[in-house]
Amino acid sequence: MPMDAVTVTSISFTLSRSQLAARLAIPEASPRWNRVMALARQAESIGGLGGAYLPVTIDHTGDGFIIASGIRINSRILQEQTEHRQLIFPFLATCGRPLEAWAQSFTGITDRYVAEVMTEIACMEALENILSEVDTRYCLTNASMVNPGSLEDWPLTGQTHIFEFLHQAAAGLGVTLSPDWLMSPLKSMSGIRFSGKTLHLNCAHCPRKACVGRRELYENPC
Known part of the structure; x- marks a missing residue:
């Protein structure tokens, strides 16, 4: 019997002063800091971040692909890493539509930028919450993940697979997928x-610089 997706919406959201100061490059002694703190209080009061995940049984694996719950995913990394495994966990994490709408309501360049950074932090907070729950609940060893579009191994078109698995949960969270495979809310x-x-993190194979979500140093093949 197929399992139901788990939706998580009760995620606490507190913006760290030190994290904001570092991300925004605004010293806490700056005259602009009071405005940053005022926006942080607004963002925290709105909240609305959330996520979802679904335990899915692997039906079959082949050369460079797996089939899970009848859906074929072409990814050699996923196929090789999940050999002799039974489950995978498609997931979504989002800052939420209320927080995105709040950030987009600002017309001033500085306020808009600060608010966008806060929505990004909220998304990362939601992600950490979802991953932690999956890892703990299912006792994952070498807890790893792949993301559509992060590497050539699984291009952005892989978003369609995530939404096939999680379409109802995504709708409940207000997360949609555009025809060109971009999610909304953007964060x-x-x-x-x-x-x-083995432990696999896309970051080790991605050369992108200045990525706030980086979890591992880039392993330059050269």
């Missing part, structure tokens, strides 16, 4: 969590 993340043969 949303998706992927597949799994217990890997």
Whole structure:
């Protein structure tokens, strides 16, 4: 019997002063800091971040792909890493529509930028909450993940698979997918969590610089 997706919306959201100061490059002694704190209080009061995940049984694996709950995912990394595993966990995490609408309501460049950074932090907070719950509840070893579009191994078109697995949960969270595979709210993340043969993080294979979500140093093949 297929399992139901787990939706998580009761995620506390507190913006760290030190994190904001570092991300915004605004010293706490700056005259602008009071405005940052005022916006932080607004963002925290709105909240609304959330996420969802679904335990999915792997039906079959082949050369460079897996089939899970009847859905084929072309990813050699996922196929090799989940060998002899039974479950994968498609997931979504989002800052939420209320917080996105709040950030988009600002017309001033500085306020808009600060608010956008706060929605990004909220999305990362939601992501950490979802991943932590999956890892703890299912006792994952070498807890790893792949994300559509992060590497050539699984392009952005893989978003369609995430939404096939989580379409009802995504609708409940207010997360939608555009025809060109972009999510709304923009500050949303998706992927597949799994217990890997070895620890795998896309970050180790991604050369992108200045990424706030980086979890591992880039391993330059050269």
